[in-house]
Amino acid sequence: MPLIPPSAPEREEGNSRKRSEPHTESRILAGAELRAGGRQERPCGAAQRIGRKEGREVEAGRAVPEKEERSEPSLIHPPPRRRSYVPPEDLQSCLESHVREVFGPSVPQDWQQAPLQENRLKHRLLARLAAELGHAVPNSQLHRMRHAGDVLGFYRSPVKDGTKIDELAAAELPPNLKIIWQQ
Amino acid sequence: MIRAGAAALRAWSRGRGWAALSTAPPAPPAPPEPRREEPPAPSPVLRSCHVPVSPPLSPVQAWVESLRHPKDTLRGLADLHPDVFAVSPRLDILHTVATWQRNYKRISHARVRTRAEVRGGGRKPWRQKGSGRARHGSVRSPLWRGGGIAHGPRGPTSYFYMVPMRVRVLGLKVALSVKLMQDELHVVDNLELPSSDPRYLLELARVRCWGHSVLVVDTNEFPENISAAAEGLKSITLIPALGLNVHSLLKHQTLVLTLDAVAFLEQRLLWHDSRYSPLVPFSLPHRDLPQPPRAG
Numbered sequence: 001m002p003l004i005p006p007s008a009p010e011r012e013e014g015n016s017r018k019r020s021e022p023h024t025e026s027r028i029l030a031g032a033e034l035r036a037g038g039r040q041e042r043p044c045g046a047a048q049r050i051g052r053k054e055g056r057e058v059e060a061g062r063a064v065p066e067k068e069e070r071s072e073p074s075l076i077h078p079p080p081r082r083r084s085y086v087p088p089e090d091l092q093s094c095l096e097s098h099v100r101e102v103f104g105p106s107v108p109q110d111w112q113q114a115p116l117q118e119n120r121l122k123h124r125l126l127a128r129l130a131a132e133l134g135h136a137v138p139n140s141q142l143h144r145m146r147h148a149g150d151v152l153g154f155y156r157s158p159v160k161d162g163t164k165i166d167e168l169a170a171a172e173l174p175p176n177l178k179i180i181w182q183q
Numbered sequence: 184m185i186r187a188g189a190a191a192l193r194a195w196s197r198g199r200g201w202a203a204l205s206t207a208p209p210a211p212p213a214p215p216e217p218r219r220e221e222p223p224a225p226s227p228v229l230r231s232c233h234v235p236v237s238p239p240l241s242p243v244q245a246w247v248e249s250l251r252h253p254k255d256t257l258r259g260l261a262d263l264h265p266d267v268f269a270v271s272p273r274l275d276i277l278h279t280v281a282t283w284q285r286n287y288k289r290i291s292h293a294r295v296r297t298r299a300e301v302r303g304g305g306r307k308p309w310r311q312k313g314s315g316r317a318r319h320g321s322v323r324s325p326l327w328r329g330g331g332i333a334h335g336p337r338g339p340t341s342y343f344y345m346v347p348m349r350v351r352v353l354g355l356k357v358a359l360s361v362k363l364m365q366d367e368l369h370v371v372d373n374l375e376l377p378s379s380d381p382r383y384l385l386e387l388a389r390v391r392c393w394g395h396s397v398l399v400v401d402t403n404e405f406p407e408n409i410s411a412a413a414e415g416l417k418s419i420t421l422i423p424a425l426g427l428n429v430h431s432l433l434k435h436q437t438l439v440l441t442l443d444a445v446a447f448l449e450q451r452l453l454w455h456d457s458r459y460s461p462l463v464p465f466s467l468p469h470r471d472l473p474q475p476p477r478a479g
């Protein structure tokens with residue numbers, strides 16, 4: 001029975017399975033296995049045995065990738081969940097000008113105490129700030145913005161778009177620890 | 184030549200500079216660039232809670248976005264009822280409801296034969312005393328190879344049980360609150376898409392950093408564009424608001440609600456806070472209910 005060359009995912013999982021099960025039958029060595037230093041092929045006398053076991057391996061190969069994908073956590077870098085933001089230098093003056101523009105004459109003495117109870121004014125102010133600074137207040141923080149001072153405090157804090165693992169990777173690691181994302 | 188030179192000098196003095204010295208015919212004046220008049224910003228979509236919020240609670244809020252353009256995220260501001268979207272994060276209730284959802288439909292069909300059901304084994308294999316072997320009464324007892332199983336599964340077994348309606352309702356409220364507080368909830372005014380291309384939806388989700396999976400909820404029928412686009416996609420799911428459940432909320436990373444869906448959920452979930460206990464199960468017809476409640 002002619003041996004069926006394995007497809008790409010079966011090749012990779014065949015590699016990982018070979019490391020764990022050293023006694024599996026050999027198959028036609030494809031590119032990845034040759035690079036990984038595949039083992040010698042069996043002599044022709046054992047072709048029938050190889051054929052049957054190959055069939056089982058191929059079937060198991062189709063079933064195992066799903067299990068392997070489910071059991072092992074994904075090593076591909078996840079997409080960023082937030083955009084990074086760095087507060088500009090003139091944040092306070094910029095904010096003050098926007099508050100005075102939106103509120104008009106009804107701004108209290110201390111502009112930071114300007115109340116944001118009315119949704120129309122709040123939306124106008126926050127939309128303008130988001131358009132100008134490129135960073136919008138997330139939904140979870142919207143209910144905390146009651147005065148202009150809260151908005152100022154929010155826009156003062158910088159935001160990073162990396163995960164904790166990216167921060168670790170950028171920090172100084174001991175020489176025997178490497179962090180690599182799978183591409 | 185002198186006239187040309189005088190004209191060039193005049194052009195220089197008028198400010199054309201070195202370009203005035205070139206003998207090429209002067210380029211016709213460029214048509215004035217049409218002043219890009221920015222379209223007047225549409226009036227913001229503001230939504231307030233239909234059910235009154237009693238103090239000291241105050242409503243939580245969310246941006247109202249639009250799906251017409253990937254950057255159109257600040258269309259308006261919606262007030263969300265705190266008793267639905269800002270309850271305390273009871274993880275034990277989430278676990279209870281999610282486990283119930285997994286198990287109440289389960290029927291395990293595993294069944295093995297006992298010593299009475301295995302074929303054979305009616306006769307005593309050898310006499311009680313004198314043969315030298317251990318005493319046995321039947322060749323199909325659980326001690327024997329090929330014998331019956333003593334305490335095996337005796338299916339089909341049902342794992343059906345019901346969690347009280349108020350706990351299921353609280354589970355939905357907790358799940359919605361957790362989604363809002365983790366920035367995974369988005370409110371959309373309606374589900375109009377400019378095209379029915381699935382790539383547009385994926386691009387939108389990528390630009391807005393929505394994550395791996397998106398659950399889109401609406402009360403009415405879904406428009407054609409979005410249903411055609413989401414049909415081929417595995418990461419974007421559309422469900423009606425009646426089908427909202429804790430397992431789907433936990434399974435998908437982002438939740439997108441329309442304003443209609445928000446109103447529907449608030450009305451249905453808040454009704455349970457102030458209803459009487461049923462004298463007769465709600466599944467039977469009642470005259471005085473706002474809508475017939477659904478179990479689960």
